[in-house]
Amino acid sequence: MANGLFEMKAKQIVILGTVGVPAKYGGFETLAENLVKYHDASSLFDPITVYCSSRSYPAREQSFLSAQLKYVPLNANGVQSILYDIVSLFSAVWNRSDVILLLGVSGAIALPLIRLLSSARIVTNIDGIEWRRGKWKGWAKCFLRFSEKMAVRFSHETIADNAAIADYVAQTYGVKSHVIAYGGDHALAVDELAVHEYLLPESYAVSVCRIEPENNVRMVLEAFARLNKQALVMVGNWNISEYGRTVREQYASCRNIILLDSIYDLGKLKYLRSRALLYIHGHSAGGTNPSLVEAMHFGKAVLAFDCNYNRSTTEDKALFFKNSDELVRLIETMDLAKAERVGRDMAEIAERRYTWRIVAQQYFALLGA
The missing domain is CATH 3.40.50.2000 (Glycogen Phosphorylase B;)
Structure with a gap:
């Protein structure tokens, strides 16, 4: 005492x-x-x-x-x-x-x-x-x-x-x-670092993930291979597995698809994410994925694989796909008003919960x- x-x-x-x-x-x-x-x-x-x-x-x-x-x-x-x-x-x-x-x-x-x-x-x-x-x-x-x-x-x-x-x-x-x-707010709390070396298109969707089958990498790439007018920048560890190397080789010739190796610098990731029109999230396992909650803070429309984890994380307010056909349809029918509405929802949820x-x-x- x-x-x-x-x-x-x-x-x-x-x-x-x-x-x-x-x-x-x-x-x-x-x-x-x-x-x-x-x-x-x-x-x-x-x-x-x-x-x-x-x-x-x-x-x-x-x-x-x-x-x-x-x-x-x-x-x-x-x-x-x-x-x-x-x-x-x-x-x-x-x-x-x-x-x-x-x-x-x-x-x-x-x-x-x-x-x-x-x-x-x-x-x-x-x-x-x-x-x-x-x-x-x-x-x-x-x-x-x-x-x-x-x-x-x-x-x-x-x-x-x-x-x-x-x-x-x-x-x-x-x-x-x-x-x-x-x-996920740490993804915003850094200075942007330009990535001019990647020669990014003016308009693109972005996806950041580990290159594994459960993240539906092939499904996403198959959809964008059919969307010649919409570019995709996908960032991941392509060279760590035979699966990654095979998929990269298969889609490397698609002119609207840019496949980048893993980027760990948050400043570079901020540059990529902040300039994207859409965020594509193919994860089908793992609960709340850090890459998804980080992306939500940027206020971009999220197109996510349809599973209970992603629905829970986004409070059912993202746009969902179960296969490449559905992803193609979502992108082809996307307009600016819908993208902005979904983006605002994602940012509001992220600020409130993540x-x-x-x-x-x-x-x-x-x-x-």
């Missing part, structure tokens, strides 16, 4: 399951970085630690803004991600962490033992029903499904980034999840900070 009042004990909060911060890789890393930025800007009382891969951060900085950084000498992606997450979990327990935010389910097989060894409160973002993705086969699919089950059963709280994911968790496991999406301030407030309220 001090000055007649009980002293408040700080809770040690750790974030693990990402490559690290500052973000270099993907959605979870961007989430972790923006949680740290909010923690720093808000001068929150409880200290925060982020686990990072020393393979990706060889300089091993000791802190980032208000967060302390701890390093694990393993790769955070690929097969090693399982061991990486497990080592991070046991390290967090050894260091007497009070609250553990686990991003993803790779290391969740260790949660039963973690619960026996520690009283730490475990909050897990289960990601986007990873085991259902077409790229996982055999034992990998079975492992991810089992890990998901362990995450839901042995976490104190689970987070779903999309209402459709929360419905799945409730129906499958009888557990209620907290729905917290991603922010800013990092809102997302971080929801996370830290759940973490008890």
